[in-house]
Amino acid sequence: MVPLALFFVLLTVPVLDFSGDTKNITAKPEEDVLLHCQGPRGAKVELVKWSRTDLDPDKFYVFFLRGNHTNGIYQLPSYHDRVTLSDPETKEGNVSVVLENVSGNDTGTYECRVGIREGEEPKVYSTIHLKVEDPAAEDKEGYHRLVVGLSVAGVLIALSIPCFIICCIIWKRRNRLTKSNSYNNVPAE
Structure with missing residues (x-):
């Protein structure tokens, strides 16, 4: 019985999702920082939402893309004109963003959510803790x-x-x- 259970655990481990791991990045003020997020390869990305977990992520965001259009209505004002996709075509699921001219106020935990199908709840693909040290x-x-x-x-x-x-x-x-x-x-x- 034990060998069968062990076999099942070993069989399922590679399938488990480890995207919950938080990556740490340290930057200096005025640097540009790449916040990496890799969505599913080969799928058409319908929605990308970068938010700060400490700044009401359900209401405001750092970056938002639906289809091919960015939306700045609920973007946090301090991120306006400072966040761009590193690959505007989101080839191979790359939905990383560049945060320009960082300051101490940008220190926080960033979460990248990606939606593949219209109407589907976007899933977390990356969590990054950014620390800007002066x-x-x-x-x-x-x-x-x-x-x-x-x-x-x-x-x-x-x-x-x-x-x-x-x-x-x-x-x-x-x-x-x-x-x-x-x-x-x-x-x-």
């Missing part, structure tokens, strides 16, 4: 860490100086006491 902000953060580190080091040094002085005083007194005791304990000849 090197200037990283420099400021590094500077802040340096200042904090130097401040802590300064406090530790400031506290260690009095401790050092007290230790020296105690050592000197103890040394004096040992010398005076050694003179007092010298046997008379």
Whole structure:
């Protein structure tokens, strides 16, 4: 019974859909970024919808294509005139888009849905998390860490100086006491 179940699992694994995996992309401000999405090869793409999962994806979108026409009515204003298909003919199911001139506001999770048949609910083919990192902000953060580190080091040094002085005083007194005791304990000849 177990070998038959194992055979069934091994037979079905290659058929499973792993499109739920999120790809991570990191970019710098003002760069153009390719958001990759591969729909089914050989099928005529009827609908392409790119949306941000954190910005009400049912109501607004980043890019929308139905047939051969883009629709900007419900496009998020910050994406207007900044998103284009990397292959306008969507050959072989390539519905990747180029997001131009990215900024920190573009950081988020993007989802690509593709519809093949008219009236059919589009399916998710790609999920991408884009992080736009500002090197200037990283420099400021590094500077802040340096200042904090130097401040802590300064406090530790400031506290260690009095401790050092007290230790020296105690050592000197103890040394004096040992010398005076050694003179007092010298046997008379």
